[in-house]
Amino acid sequence: MRQIADANAASEQTRSRLLEAAREVFSQRGFQGATVREICRRAEANGAAVNYHFGSKDGLLAEALNFAPLAALQKANANECPSTRLRLFIRDFMMMLLDEKNPSSQCRIMARELADPTSALDKIVREAIAPLHEFLGKLLREIIGEKVGAADLRRCVYSILGQCLFYRHSHPVLQRLHNTLRYDHKEIEAIAEHIVEFSLAGIKHLSKK
């Protein structure tokens, strides 16, 4: 059994190097734009390694996805009041989306999938996006009260997510528009604060109508 154990240990190293490299490249270039060869080069692995360990490029993407960090965000701060939980969630979500130092490139991969679906999108929607929408829906319901209809509530969720994702999706554009752009910690917090203020006002306006 030592044979298998050691072999697995060595194998696991290249496996995890491949996964890490894949997350980087997928989040930078998208699934279509990413090449197996670049992933293998960054992982310092042979070009056949991806197919050996994961069967295919699709299989690599499926295993590279990890929804735990996003799910953790939703379970945190459960004892705070609704609007505080919204505030904290948006801040942490924006950190995930924008902070280059954040190891969780998961959200960036997922954000790319939105515009350019692959075979993995069904799994992403089922396991990550649907729970996220549900979480935000329930949270907003606590803030907004029972008077607002389901369609309006859902559109509020969309308004918040739209604002958040804009900074990620439009990053190449915003960089060209004013080239001093840099997403450091302070800037991200300011963005998150704006989204919270802007959205809470929008939400409360709807509940008063």
Added chain:
Amino acid sequence: MRQIADANAASEQTRSRLLEAAREVFSQRGFQGATVREICRRAEANGAAVNYHFGSKDGLLAEALNFAPLAALQKANANECPSTRLRLFIRDFMMMLLDEKNPSSQCRIMARELADPTSALDKIVREAIAPLHEFLGKLLREIIGEKVGAADLRRCVYSILGQCLFYRHSHPVLQRLHNTLRYDHKEIEAIAEHIVEFSLAGIKHLSKK
């Protein structure tokens, strides 16, 4: 000269067929995902037609872009009050983005470019997106007054654009999330109305702080 005139007339037909097919395919599959062969097939043209008429796939994209409809939106309704102009702009912008019957697939191509830049992005930013941001910035300034700083104002522009673009970018996801989704005229107007109400509340909240 008749030679040239008739030749041009025949040539122009395939040229415009290619442009139309290109707009369809680019907006559906993105620039990377679109293939010259499919564009030519849809245009019922030979596979070499793109390179003959436009030099390259990049050249085809550059000529397929047409910013006039988006620019027209910004010049319309100049005699209305600021918040009405915002309301009308958002409605027409959403129609451009979502209405399948709308012949202007330009915005859909541009929306794809945001997430996945190509060589055409510089031109798009310069000639379409930068003017759009400037337009919205000035419009919001009229609504919001002079007390709000430039950074906050810009973030309000981002909040509005983010909400609008979300429906386009996330369309594949929203379709999977609840499969009764359909963007008919009435639904698009309801979405636009929500974005306007939501955003005006957010804006006014900022100007009161």
Added chain:
DNA sequence: TTTACTTTCAAACAAGCGTTTGATACGCTT
């Protein structure tokens, strides 16, 4: 040492891509 098994590797594969080529057909001028 032999054997069995897993992992790595360079090389090649088939398929698809954007693009180029040379021939062909057509319309016009001379």
Added chain:
DNA sequence: AAGCGTATCAAACGCTTGTTTGAAAGTAAA
């Protein structure tokens, strides 16, 4: 009718892609 310029076409080119292959290397049990 001959010559010229343009548009179209099937075919092929060179390149990159994801994937496959068969040999080599390494490790541990027999």
